[in-house]
Amino acid sequence: MKAPLPRGLSLRARLTLIYGGLFLAAGLVLLGVVYALFNQQLGQGTTKILARTTGPVPTSSVSPTGAPRAGGSDQVIIQGEGGPVRMPAGSTPQSVADLDTFMRQQRKELHDAATTSLITQGSIALLVVAGVAAGTGWLIAGQVLRPLHRVTETARRIAGAPAADRGLHERIALRGPDDEVKELADTFDTMVERLDRSFDGQRRFVANASHELRTPLTVGRALVEVAMHRRTASPDVLQLGEALLQINSRHERLITGLLLLARSENEIVARAPVDLADVVGHVAAQTAAEAAEAGVTIEEEPGEAVTAGDALLLERVVENLVENGIRHNTGKGGWVSVSCRTEAGRAVLEVANSGPSVPPYEVPALFEPFRRLDSDRVVTAKGAGLGLSIVQSIVRAHGGTVTARPRPGGGLRVTVLLPACPAPVETLPT
Numbered sequence: 001m002k003a004p005l006p007r008g009l010s011l012r013a014r015l016t017l018i019y020g021g022l023f024l025a026a027g028l029v030l031l032g033v034v035y036a037l038f039n040q041q042l043g044q045g046t047t048k049i050l051a052r053t054t055g056p057v058p059t060s061s062v063s064p065t066g067a068p069r070a071g072g073s074d075q076v077i078i079q080g081e082g083g084p085v086r087m088p089a090g091s092t093p094q095s096v097a098d099l100d101t102f103m104r105q106q107r108k109e110l111h112d113a114a115t116t117s118l119i120t121q122g123s124i125a126l127l128v129v130a131g132v133a134a135g136t137g138w139l140i141a142g143q144v145l146r147p148l149h150r151v152t153e154t155a156r157r158i159a160g161a162p163a164a165d166r167g168l169h170e171r172i173a174l175r176g177p178d179d180e181v182k183e184l185a186d187t188f189d190t191m192v193e194r195l196d197r198s199f200d201g202q203r204r205f206v207a208n209a210s211h212e213l214r215t216p217l218t219v220g221r222a223l224v225e226v227a228m229h230r231r232t233a234s235p236d237v238l239q240l241g242e243a244l245l246q247i248n249s250r251h252e253r254l255i256t257g258l259l260l261l262a263r264s265e266n267e268i269v270a271r272a273p274v275d276l277a278d279v280v281g282h283v284a285a286q287t288a289a290e291a292a293e294a295g296v297t298i299e300e301e302p303g304e305a306v307t308a309g310d311a312l313l314l315e316r317v318v319e320n321l322v323e324n325g326i327r328h329n330t331g332k333g334g335w336v337s338v339s340c341r342t343e344a345g346r347a348v349l350e351v352a353n354s355g356p357s358v359p360p361y362e363v364p365a366l367f368e369p370f371r372r373l374d375s376d377r378v379v380t381a382k383g384a385g386l387g388l389s390i391v392q393s394i395v396r397a398h399g400g401t402v403t404a405r406p407r408p409g410g411g412l413r414v415t416v417l418l419p420a421c422p423a424p425v426e427t428l429p430t
Contacts, residue, residue, distance in 0.1 A: 015141040020134035027126040035118060039111075147174055147181040151188060158192065168196035210259045217255065221248045273421055274311045276318070276340040276349055277302035283318045284338060287326060295332035296353075298322070301339035305347035307418040309398040317394050318349065320387040321414055325353030329411070346400075347418040355411035363404050363412075367392045391416075 009017070154172045171192065174185035227233060228241035280302045291298050307314070318338070325336035336353045367388045388404075391414075395402045400418035407413050 012138065012141045012145050015145075016134055016138045019137035019141075020130060023133040023137075024126070024130045027130060031119075031122050031126060034122070035115070038114070038118060147176065147185065150174065151181075151185050155188070168192050168199060207259065210255045213255050214252075217248055217252055221245065221252075224248065271308040272311065273306050273308055274314050276305040276307065276314070276347055276418075279311070279315050279318050280338050280340055280349075283315060283322055287319070287322050290323070291326050291336065294326055294329065294334070296326050296329050296334040296336055298326075299335055299337045301337070303339065303341040305340040305342050305349065305418075306421055307347040307398065307400075308421045309418070313394045314398070317391050317416065318351075320391050321349075321351040321416075324387050325351055325355075325411070329353055329355045342420050345420050347420045349416040349418070350413065351416075352407060352413040353411045354407075354409065357410045358406040358412055360406055363406065366404065367402075388414075 151172055151174070154170060158168060158170060171189045172185045173189065174182050176182055224241050224244045228238055228245075233241075280300060284298050284300050288298065322336060322338060329336070334354045336351065338349075338351050340347065340349045342348070392402050395416055395418065398418055400416060402414065402416045404412050404414045
């Protein structure tokens with residue numbers, strides 16, 4: 001199984017970054033164009049000498065059009081970018097070259113000040129507007145992606161249901177404009193509806209087939225037993241009858257397992273507090289005879305582990321695990337350990353056994369129906385190949401999980417985790 005990839009940025013965050021980045025890039029281009037035009041316009045300014053006068057120059061010595069009037073002291077009137085400029089006596093340059101250099105310096109200082117102001121203030125304004133645009137894009141992306149979040153939440157609820165096919169009755173039923181998102185939601189609803197019908201039909205078929213097959217098996221077993229108990233029955237008939245009874249018994253166990261598997265996949269409506277410690281003690285007493293016959297010792301470590309569910313189904317979980325540990329063991333000197341406890345808000349059931357080594361890659365297949373190890377795939381096997389499948393189905397129906405891992409010395413260790421609930425308070429009769 002491939003390891004899950006690290007989660008990156010959400011689609012909403014990516015849309016916001018793309019929207020904000022495009023806006024920022026467009027703003028930078030606009031700022032660059034404005035700067036280029038400003039720099040070009042400022043560079044077109046020239047300095048012209050309009051007049052050089054001697055003597056006092058009255059205020060009206062310069063005409064409104066910029067032409068000098070007669071009279072004036074030693075002053076130079078120039079036409080700059082801001083209009084006519086009169087240089088006062090004592091500060092007037094001594095030559096036209098000095099005057100041109102002075103005006104160029106003034107123009108450069110003005111250009112630098114204007115450029116600095118444009119870049120600084122323009123950049124600040126651009127960043128502020130880009131931030132506002134990114135926030136607006138975040139809100140808009142959230143509104144656009146809200147239907148997708150609804151699709152995701154519905155799919156997560158269906159996938160996280162206690163049984164994989166029990167939440168398939170739920171639908172998204174998205175209302176809104178007929179766009180791509182609604183098309184996706186409608187397609188998802190159609191797929192879930194078809195899966196729901198398929199699983200319902202499968203469960204009904206298993207249940208009906210199991211009930212229909214029980215009757216001929218019961219009749220066949222009765223006929224074989226009648227034939228075996230006749231006084232005239234020969235040894236060959238008795239031997240054949242024993243073989244037929246073993247095959248018939250295996251088929252009966254198979255049908256019973258299918259019925260239980262179909263039942264455990266249904267929703268558990270009536271739930272009651274069940275202490276797994278009581279279940280462990282009861283199952284250990286029931287399986288003691290089978291364990292003694294197989295030469296296996298059952299070790300109990302019951303601790304308080306209260307959960308809510310169906311007591312009969314939870315008893316079947318413990319019984320299947322213990323019987324599985326007894327049947328797949330080393331024989332004389334083998335052991336099965338059963339323990340339960342409450343840990344971190346979960347009721348924990350652990351069943352471990354000695355036995356042959358189990359390859360790790362074979363463990364996941366053991367929870368599939370009719371799957372056994374290679375050495376157990378024979379017609380006369382005691383199990384029907386549904387034990388761990390039934391355990392997994394019942395545990396999932398109770399909102400729990402079941403895992404198995406090989407033991408270093410051989411055998412398996414199966415761990416069942418169920419939601420814990422407070423123990424019922426016993427009231428004394430008055």
